[in-house]
Amino acid sequence: MQQQVDLNTDSYGANKEENLLQDILNRYLPWWPLFAILVVISLTCAWIYLRYATPIYEASASLLIKDEKKGLDDSNLMESLNLFGSKKIVENEIEVLRSRSIAKEVVKNLRLYAPIIQEGRIHNLSAYEISPVWVEANNLDSIVPVKDASFKYDVNTGKIHFNDSTYSLNEWIRSPYGVIRFLANPYFKGGELNNPFHFSLISVRGSVAQLLGKLQVSASSKQSTVINLTYRDDVPQRAENILNELVAAYNRAAVNDKNLLASNTLAFVDERLKNVFGELDSVEHSLEHFRTKNRLVDISEQGKQFLSNVGTNDQKLGELNMQLAVLKQVETYVTSKEKKGAIVPSTLGVTDPVLSNLLEQLYALEMQYEKMKLTTAESNPLMLSISDQMAHLRPRILESIHNQIKSIEVGRKDVSNTNNQYSAMLQRLPNKERELLDISRQQSIKNSIYTFLLQKKEETALSYFSTVADSRVIDVAETDSHPVSPRKTMILAIAFGVALLLGAGYVEIKEMLNRNVMYRSEIEKYTRVPILGEVAFDQSNKPLVIAEGKRSFIAEQFRQLRTSLGYLGINSRKKKILLTSSVSGEGKSFITANLGVSLALIGKKVVIVELDLRKPKLSDAFNISRTKGISNYFIGDMEAEEIIKSTETSNLFLIPSGPIPPNPSELILNGRMAELLTYLESHFDYIIIDTAPVNPVTDAYIISPMCDATLFVMRHGYTPRFYLQKLDEQNRVRELKNMAIIFNGVKNKGYGNYGYGYGYGYGYTEEHETKQKSWKKYRKTNTQS
Structure with missing residues (x-):
């Protein structure tokens, strides 16, 4: 068995990875017309699709x-x-x-x-x-x-x-x-x-x-x-x-979001200006009426000093009152739960950076909530998360507002106490002047508040009209001149690939349904028995395909097979070769006859023993009568030298089967077979024995121990795969001595010599040469005419 393994690795030493491409070619190239038709159909369909598809x-x-x-x-x-x-x-x-x-x-x-x-x-x-x-x-x-x-x-x-x-x-x-x-x-x-x-x-x-x-x-x-x-x-x-309109709409929405708070502040300032303007107008009319009625044009120096001292405090008090009003408004908004999603009210005058930051966060969350509400359900986890964030912000904002209100109340109290001290100075002035100072003081307060509001309105308006989007267009929309779909190269490649897949699928399904051995790779996959060689399919149906000087492809294969016998150890001392197969019809008799001729052509004396006593065919191949043969020898009617017949091929002899006996296996076991082989060894260089298939008879197992090598013939597309899969198992039970496989009937399809086996080529053969000569003659005749 070790010898068999060495043969399998040494004689055909390429490993599986190196043979992968060759296996693929051997499997699919025989079907190249099918693949060509499928590729043409698929590419035509792809062209029609590309011709009428709408480019994107x-x-x-x-x-x-x-x-x-x-x-x-x-x-x-x-x-x-x-x-x-x-x-x-x-x-x-x-x-x-x-x-x-x-x-x-x-x-x-x-x-x-x-x-x-x-x-x-x-x-x-x-x-x-x-x-x-x-x-x-x-x-x-x-x-x-x-x-x-x-x-x-x-x-x-x-x-x-x-x-x-x-x-x-x-x-x-x-x-x-x-x-x-x-x-x-x-x-x-x-x-x-x-x-x-x-x-x-x-x-x-x-x-x-x-x-x-x-x-x-x-x-x-x-x-x-x-x-x-x-x-x-x-x-x-x-x-x-x-794309351009999308960017423009996005920028408009961003600017509108920014301007919402500014608009709210402008509305608040306008409302306050309207109220303060009315109050200021009323105070100025009162001042003018008082001066006209009491004929007081100017205020004493003491009164001017009072107005100077109390004026600054009155302005501070007015600003504090406005801040307090804003904070009260914000507090009302924050505490109103139903206002969720509305716009934050004006924060004009809020000076605390912490509170301003908190209000800005609330404002951003409110804006995000409003945007998402248009496209997302309120039960969405993201919406719930925003609601939770706003709920956590509100207590912090309220706490900051309350702290600010307390601080403002303290400031108001301090300013009021200071003003009360200044008011004591009024007691020293005449009543009329005290009334005039009081009216002038109210005018100063209203005027300062009015001026402050005008300033804030101007700042807010400037901010409103200077609002820019928080984005800048880097590249305006531009379209590539080449469509992104359909992609011509990709579609054609897919069409080509689909054609190959369909072809490969057809081949695989067809061969899956075929239960016979199709490829050399199958033999190598299912058994450890080495492959000695391949013999191509012969369409001539002639029993002998090799002769002196014949250079056909199949003749060269038998010459190579003859050379490969050395790998099995066949030589002058080990010369007995047994040929068998799994079932009848695999070509073992064809291989036996032509292998014998091949050996005889190199001057070796060869004898072929027709031991297939059930369906003998070799006698017909060599035109020799089988009326007398080995069956007569087994029963003792004839001796060895009497049954050996010469053939038309020099150095080649045949022992015909003789009459078909009713009990071939028993005859083989009678002991005379060993005597015959001993006689033949002394008179011939090679002894080739053609025996019956191993299924269902046992003749080959009986003869194999007496021989030096066993050649097991398998035929492409004919040998059942089941027997191949069971070959190793059967050989362990009843071993065939020094066994090797010959893959017979390999059909040559596709380009070159690719077929179902390895497809070794030898340049042009005798048949090719004849065709080329005929073609050259035809061209020459037509050219001259």
């Missing part, structure tokens, strides 16, 4: 977001004027850009809910740029969805023919789908309108879903504040418009 283009844009945690702020000048700015987090802004509220505004502004198509010969085309008009709905909420509503545009009159009526551009029309109108398309460049147009109306929800499905928003990197936006559409211009 990708537009891209980039946006820089100011983030306190990432990057740098490049708009400090404008931001310093903006008192109500808020910091951005890139991750949040990505969600805002993908929000349904922003997408809805884009759908509305670009009228994406009313796409227009033009009929084509194969399929309809988007008419975004080639349609002379667009369709606009008066009320998006009242749209009745419709598909393919037809209309016609008269180029000469500029009129629209729709629903059996004629309308002008910009004219509102009451249609079954809602109130609509047709607008001039700014991208229409004129030309003939041969094919009809249709428009569809899609619900806003559906349009938003379509937009978001084609939109991709992502940060360029983890530490970057740059957001990349991409959108895919079959119309490049529409893709660019959508």
Whole structure:
């Protein structure tokens, strides 16, 4: 057995990895016509698909977001004027850009809910740029969805023919789908309108879903504040418009969010100015009336000193009162639970940085909550998390407000005590002057408050009109000139791959259903018995395919097989070779006859023993009568030298089977077989024994111990795989001595000599040479004519 293993590794020493490609070629190249047809069909289908598929283009844009945690702020000048700015987090802004509220505004502004198509010969085309008009709905909420509503545009009159009526551009029309109108398309460049147009109306929800499905928003990197936006559409211009409008809508929303608090503050200041102005006007009228009535034009030096001392305190007291009013208003807002999601009231005059920061956090959470509420259910975990954050902020804000109120009350008390001390000076002045000072003091207080409010209004207005979005467009939307889908190379590659897979699948299924041995690799897979050689399929049906000077491919294979006998140790001392097979019809007699001829051609004296006493065939191959043969020898009727017959091939002899006996196995066991082999060894260089198949008889197992090597013939597409799989197991039970396999009947298909075996080639053969000569003769004859 060790010798067999060495043969398998030494004579054909390439390992499995090196033979993998060769195995694949051997398996599939015989089916190359099938693969060629499938590839042509598949590539044709791919070409048709590419010819009529709608190309999809990708537009891209980039946006820089100011983030306190990432990057740098490049708009400090404008931001310093903006008192109500808020910091951005890139991750949040990505969600805002993908929000349904922003997408809805884009759908509305670009009228994406009313796409227009033009009929084509194969399929309809988007008419975004080639349609002379667009369709606009008066009320998006009242749209009745419709598909393919037809209309016609008269180029000469500029009129629209729709629903059996004629309308002008910009004219509102009451249609079954809602109130609509047709607008001039700014991208229409004129030309003939041969094919009809249709428009569809899609619900806003559906349009938003379509937009978001084609939109991709992502940060360029983890530490970057740059957001990349991409959108895919079959119309490049529409893709660019959508991205540009999306960025514009996002910036408008960001500016509006900032201006909400500023607007609230302006409203608060205007209301206070109105009240203070009325009070100031009343005080000034009272002062003028008092001076006229009492003929007092000026105040004494002592009175002026009093006004100077108390004026500053009165201004402080007015500011403290206003701060107290603001804090009371904020406190009322924070303690009102039903106000969740509303806008934080004015924080004008709040000087505590801790309280300002807390209010800013609450404001940011309120804004985020309001945005998400448009697209997310309140039971969403993220919404609940924001609510929890606001709930935790409110107690801290209230605590800070109460501390501020206490501090302001203390300040008011100190200022009031100081003013009371100054008021004692008034007792020394005349009554009329005291009244004048009191009125003048009220005028000074109202005037200082009015001036303070005017200043705050100016600051707030400046902040309002200097508000900028917390983003900057780096790259406006631009579409690549090459479509991203369908990808021609990828589609063709897939088509080619599918063709190969279909072909391979067909081959595998066909061979899976075939239960016979098809490939040399199968033999190597299922058994450890070495393969001595391969013999190609012979279409001539001649029993002898090798002769002196014959150079055919199969003849060369028998010559190689003759050489390979040395690997089994066959030599002048070990010369007995047994041939058998698994079942009848595998070609063992064919191999026996031609192997014997091959050995005889090199001058060796060879005898072939026709020991298949059930179906003898060798006698017919050599045209020798089998009326007398080895069966006569077994029963003692004849001696060895009497049954040896010469053949037409020099040095080749045959012992025919003789009459077919009823008990072949018993005859073989009678002891005369060993005597015959001893005689033959002394007279011949090689003894080749053709015995019956091992299934179901035992002749080969009886003879094998008497021989030096056993050649087991298997035939391509004929030998049952079951016998191959059981060969090792059977050989362990009843061993065939020094066994090797010959793979017979290997069909040569495909290019070159590739087939079901290894397919060794030898250049052109005798048959090829004949064909080439005939072809050259044909060309020469036609050229001369």
